[in-house]
Amino acid sequence: MTIQELAKQSSGISCQYTITPEIYYSFQRVSNDFNPLHTDKYFAESMGFPDRVMYGNILNAFISHFVGMLLPTRSVIIQTQEIDFHKPVFMNDLITLDSSIDTISEAANAIIYKLKFYRENMGGGKKQLVAKGHVQIGILNDKQV
Numbered sequence: 001m002t003i004q005e006l007a008k009q010s011s012g013i014s015c016q017y018t019i020t021p022e023i024y025y026s027f028q029r030v031s032n033d034f035n036p037l038h039t040d041k042y043f044a045e046s047m048g049f050p051d052r053v054m055y056g057n058i059l060n061a062f063i064s065h066f067v068g069m070l071l072p073t074r075s076v077i078i079q080t081q082e083i084d085f086h087k088p089v090f091m092n093d094l095i096t097l098d099s100s101i102d103t104i105s106e107a108a109n110a111i112i113y114k115l116k117f118y119r120e121n122m123g124g125g126k127k128q129l130v131a132k133g134h135v136q137i138g139i140l141n142d143k144q145v
Contacts, residue, residue: 001073003109003139009072010111013099016120017062019054019089027055053088059117059131062097066115067137075140079110083133087119094120095130102134110138 017023028034036043037053044052060083067078089095096118103112113135118127 001075001139003104003106003111006071006073006076006139007101007104007111010070010099010113011101013066013070015062015066015070015097017065017095017097019058019091019093019095021091023058023061024054024091027058027061031055031057049088049090051090054090054093056083056085056089056131059083059085059089059095062095062117063115063133063135066097066099066113067135071137073139076137077140079136079138081133081135083115083131085131087128087130089119089130096120096127108138110136112136 028038033055037047037049038044038055039052041052044050060081063081063083064078067076068074098116098118099113101111102114105111115131115133115135116129117131119130120127
């Protein structure tokens with residue numbers, strides 16, 4: 001697949017994720033991060049949050065799913081990624097990841113996707129931006145696969 005074919009087939013991908021207890025506990029075990037902001041409801045409340053704040057890097061895992069499973073080829077690799085967090089996310093939040101193509105580089109055989117994460121369950125059909133960022137992916141050649 002060429003970079004232009006990938007761009008044509010992957011423009012405007014959107015996917016929804018729910019931050020379930022399984023995702024939360026799995027990420028906690030993998031990261032070995034037991035900071036009380038993420039694990040202690042009373043600590044989180046004392047810091048002004050309504051409940052435990054979910055790990056922001058769970059959203060990075062959703063980027064991994066986007067690249068590894070939603071793009072129309074498996075012959076891709078993440079070259080860089082960046083995420084800026086705007087609002088915390090909480091257990092059972094419904095998160096939508098919206099992607100758009102920012103830059104296509106035929107010389108580098110890479111695409112940069114802009115990413116926006118929205119919390120969907122705000123009531124009244126409102127969406128709230130919780131994070132945004134980008135991911136640059138490259139297409140692997142046959143020798144790298």
